[in-house]
Amino acid sequence: MQYLTQLLISGLAIGAIYGLIAMGFAVIYKSTGLVNFAQGEMTMIVAYIAWTISTTISGNLFIVAAGAIISAIVLGLVIERVVMRPMLGEPVFATVMVTIGLAVILRSSINFIWDAYPHGLDVGFGRDIVRVGNIGVRTGQIAVIATLLVLLAAIWAFFRYSKFGVAMRAVAADDRTALLMGISAPRVHAAAWAASSVIAGIAGVFFAITYDLSPAMFQLGLKAFPATILGGLDAVLGSGIGGLLIGITENLAGGYFGSGMKEVAGFLMIIVVLMVRPFGLFGERDIERV
Template identity: 60%
Template sequence: MGYFIELVVSGLAVGAIYGLVAMGFAVIYKATGIVNFAQGEMGMLSAYTTWALATTLGTGSLMTVFLAVLIGAVLGLVCERLIMRPMLGEPVLSVVLVTVGLAVVLRSVVTIIWGASPHKFEVAGADDIVQIGDIGLRVSQLGVLGALLLAVAGFWYFLGHSRFGVAMRAVAADEKTARLMGVSTARVQAVAWASASGLAGLAGALFAVIYGLTPTVFELGLKAFPATVLGGFDSVLGSGVSGLIIGVFENLVGGYLSSTLKDVAGFTLILVVLMVRPYGLFGEKRIERV
């Protein structure tokens, strides 16, 4: 029983990271209708930049988190303004392929600047152990769970109770009608990209603190993608919760079956779920008249 609890708890920690990245996927899809396949790479570049600044300036844990979110948000704004905004009105497939190209470029930039060698992302107190019953958890693992809870609560309030959040939901529901009602779709998309990249930056930095900083951090995008599909592309909060489900399921499969099956466990789960609920666990069923 103790082994099972350990697998679940460690799965929740990595699942929280998946959830943050998955929420970013959903935010951009909700505002623009496209999937940003550079989400993992944006988190990777933000993590490396945060590590470089934190190492140079000697920042504390809270300042490191703030830097990660800020750097990610700025990166998202730059990418949206210089790369994605000129693509407004173009076919969806073309825009998606641009995000694939952006992912390759960002991956190369990280390798050119920092190389392929792994780095230790040290943050004061992150490796301290907190004993909860018979389970020992690092402070960084508890921190990432807290970060996901804050992100879910923040987006719940933002999307449901703020004026800009309502505007974002209006754009997601019907972009043309939202424009006619005076909503600036360009501004909504800019905020969506900044928010999504900020979440990716936070996830990338927290992952690097717990597991180390390597160029393979971009794989977080691939690992988190099933969480977005499972939760529903139109459900930001559901994507965050689904990240926890994917993380726990992966850990249980790796612990009880085989570690080689761990990487495909999330995709296997979404195949099963989508057969029953094609719109995801928390997504809205859309009925179109023809």
């Protein structure tokens, strides 16, 4: 029972990181109708910037957090303005290929700007062990789970009650009609990319604080993408919950069936779910009338 509980807690923690990145996928898709395959690389870049701040300016948690958030906003806005805005109106396939090219460039920049060695992000928080009975939990794991829950509530309220949230949904549904209604599609796209970059950056910083920082971090995007599909590409909240489900499933599979099964457990899960619900657990079914 103790082993199962430990696996569940660890699965929730890594699932919360997957969920945050998956929410970044869903924010962009819900606002622009585009799948951003550079999400994992954006996660990694922000984490490396946070590590640079901690080693050159200050290791204070709040300074590192503020610097990471600001750099994530700038990164998202630059990508949207320089790379994605010229692709407005182009075929979806071409735009998706641009995000794949962007992912390769960001991934390669790690070795050019930093190095290929693993590092620990030390901000005086995250690796301390809190014991509840015989179960040990890192403070970073508790914090990332709490952060995911807070963001789920905040994003739900944003899309449901704020005018800008409704505008983002309108642009995703039909950007031309939204433009005729006075909604600025470029402004909505810029906000979506900035928000997605911040959410991804938060996930990357938590991962670096709790575990390690390395050029292999881009794989978090590959692990989180099944969570987005599982929850529903157009469901931001569902993507966050999907991350938790994927994390728990992977951890249980790895704990009881070996590491090989852990790598494929998430993809097996989405195959089963999509056979029953092709639009994901929380996604909306597209209905076309002819």
